[in-house]
Amino acid sequence: MLPASVGRTSACRMASMAQQILHRHVGTMVTSEHLEDAKPYDEIPGPKGVPFFGSLFDYTGLGPYKLDKLHEATVDRFRNFGPIFKETLAGVTHVHIIDPTDVRELFRNEGRSPKRTPIDAMVKYRRTRKRHIGMANTEGEEWQRLRKPVQHLLMKPQSVYAYIPIMEECADDFVTLMKETQDIESQEVPEFNHKMQRWTLESVCAIVFDTRMGCLNTGLDNNPEALDMIVSVSNFFDSLKDLTFSFPFWKFGITTKAWTKFTEAQDYFFGMSKKYATIALDRMKSAVGTSTQSESEGTFLECLLARRDFDIDSLCDLMNDLMIAAVETTASTLAFNLYCLAKNPEVQERVFQEINQAIPPGTKITAQSLQNLPYLKACIKETVRVFPTVDGTNRIPSREIALAGYRIPPDTIVRIHCIAGLMEEYFPSPEKFKPERWLRGDAECENIDPYLILPFGYGSRMCTGRRMAEQDLYIMLIKIVQNFKIEWHHEEDMELIFRLTNVPDRPAQFRFVSRT
Numbered sequence: 001m002l003p004a005s006v007g008r009t010s011a012c013r014m015a016s017m018a019q020q021i022l023h024r025h026v027g028t029m030v031t032s033e034h035l036e037d038a039k040p041y042d043e044i045p046g047p048k049g050v051p052f053f054g055s056l057f058d059y060t061g062l063g064p065y066k067l068d069k070l071h072e073a074t075v076d077r078f079r080n081f082g083p084i085f086k087e088t089l090a091g092v093t094h095v096h097i098i099d100p101t102d103v104r105e106l107f108r109n110e111g112r113s114p115k116r117t118p119i120d121a122m123v124k125y126r127r128t129r130k131r132h133i134g135m136a137n138t139e140g141e142e143w144q145r146l147r148k149p150v151q152h153l154l155m156k157p158q159s160v161y162a163y164i165p166i167m168e169e170c171a172d173d174f175v176t177l178m179k180e181t182q183d184i185e186s187q188e189v190p191e192f193n194h195k196m197q198r199w200t201l202e203s204v205c206a207i208v209f210d211t212r213m214g215c216l217n218t219g220l221d222n223n224p225e226a227l228d229m230i231v232s233v234s235n236f237f238d239s240l241k242d243l244t245f246s247f248p249f250w251k252f253g254i255t256t257k258a259w260t261k262f263t264e265a266q267d268y269f270f271g272m273s274k275k276y277a278t279i280a281l282d283r284m285k286s287a288v289g290t291s292t293q294s295e296s297e298g299t300f301l302e303c304l305l306a307r308r309d310f311d312i313d314s315l316c317d318l319m320n321d322l323m324i325a326a327v328e329t330t331a332s333t334l335a336f337n338l339y340c341l342a343k344n345p346e347v348q349e350r351v352f353q354e355i356n357q358a359i360p361p362g363t364k365i366t367a368q369s370l371q372n373l374p375y376l377k378a379c380i381k382e383t384v385r386v387f388p389t390v391d392g393t394n395r396i397p398s399r400e401i402a403l404a405g406y407r408i409p410p411d412t413i414v415r416i417h418c419i420a421g422l423m424e425e426y427f428p429s430p431e432k433f434k435p436e437r438w439l440r441g442d443a444e445c446e447n448i449d450p451y452l453i454l455p456f457g458y459g460s461r462m463c464t465g466r467r468m469a470e471q472d473l474y475i476m477l478i479k480i481v482q483n484f485k486i487e488w489h490h491e492e493d494m495e496l497i498f499r500l501t502n503v504p505d506r507p508a509q510f511r512f513v514s515r516t
């Protein structure tokens with residue numbers, strides 16, 4: 001189930017890397033306090049490359065790697081160069097780290113307003129529309145201002161529990177859609193990848209837009225708004241990929257087909273956000289005096305609208321950012337989870353038994369019942385280890401620090417990888433799908449370094465949607481496992497490919513055998 005390159009390196013290179021890792025854990029730990037002992041930045045190893053382009057050609061047909069198998073290339077780079085390497089691609093240099101000691105050190109030095117690289121195409125689009133570049137792309141005090149209210153509404157467990165009923169409603173509708181569209185003979189659900197995206201879109205909009213869009217209705221033709229939203233989301237991701245992986249004409253103001261698609265999709269999102277924000281605002285105005293209007297009571301949208309420090313356009317951009325960040329990541333994570341359950345029937349059976357006990361058929365999901373699903377949660381963790389939907393994040397330290405024994409000057413882009421779980425140098429028997437290792441009390445669990453696998457990033461700038469995504473996944477998996485036995489009846493395994501995030505490399509055509 002693991003990518004082919006894992007475990008392919010020579011024994012000699014692996015032994016040397018294992019030695020380095022061991023030395024770094026038990027030997028003198030180089031931290032920023034040890035800056036004076038650290039080697040110069042220029043000595044950080046890495047591929048040589050050519051002027052300006054760097055090692056870009058390694059990822060084209062001319063080189064050893066494939067861009068859509070970026071995680072394999074990165075594993076190989078770490079094996080060749082050790083736990084830190086430096087690489088230039090098209091004029092931009094990144095330092096890459098993987099060792100938890102270095103990851104901890106970097107986050108320890110990230111300061112109150114951690115800096116991360118923005119998505120340039122989104123910044124350009126927002127600037128052409130004379131709007132704010134958005135929380136995920138901004139930094140400093142402005143980032144803090146935008147993040148604070150969202151943090152409160154999306155990261156506090158109590159706030160996220162309040163979304164359980166609406167998430168359950170969406171998950172029930174998704175199962176109904178599956179049943180209505182399932183092919184009787186093959187028991188597959190046609191276009192299942194696309195349907196999973198419709199589910200995440202419906203669920204995130206139900207919370208952020210405060211409305212049920214109807215993306216899970218069978219007869220979408222009668223719902224042009226939902227249809228346009230689905231098409232716009234898909235156009236947005238396709239065009240963002242085109243803009244990222246081809247020559248950036250858009251940076252020079254040249255309009256291409258991809259740029260037009262990209263801007264039209266976002267104009268559509270903005271229009272929709274404005275429509276639903278206005279509806280909520282009108283509702284709040286007409287309710288003045290009859291209900292509480294506060295920053296902590298009401299729906300997600302009402303709480304944000306009640307704040308005086310948010311103008312309506314910034315709020316709409318924030319709604320779009322949340323929707324964009326949620327759709328593909330959560331849908332791919334669901335696909336990989338279903339795949340792991342299908343490939344490991346005994347694990348699936350244990351999940352089924354646990355769900356049956358915690359949430360007997362016919363009962364509603366509650367915050368309390370979600371506490372009683374340790375094995376399901378361990379399964380999700382194990383799936384994310386094997387299939388990291390987001391392969392990492394980055395930070396740009398504002399002062400000089402030392403990582404892996406090298407000096408890192410301020411403003412260097414340091415990429416933190418989330419693929420250590422695929423490497424035997426860091427993770428025991430990585431080829432085994434073993435949720436048990438994440439169960440509290442398990443000897444292996446106690447030894448997993450908390451900085452080894454950070455699928456949602458870390459610190460004050462970690463994923464704002466983490467709790468929401470996890471809760472949505474628990475609920476969706478509960479519903480699917482309650483209703484179906486999931487089977488993978490194809491000869492070939494599912495793998496991940498890089499498309500900005502890591503997504504399944506093939507249609508997620510499972511066989512769903514009804515349990516009723």
Ligand code: HEM
Nearest residue numbers: 136325326329330333393456457458461462463464465469
């Ligand atoms: C399985 C699903 C998801 C994964 C794996 C994921 C992963 C990530 C990661 C790795 C980051 C970077 C964090 C860092 O730099 O430390 C991030 C940022 C972010 N995510 Fe997620 N995410 C997921 C779902 C969601 C959802 C559902 C939402 C919204 C409802 C969301 C909203 C955001 C936002 C707004 C940021 C930028 C935060 C900031 O810059 O302050 N994500 N996500």
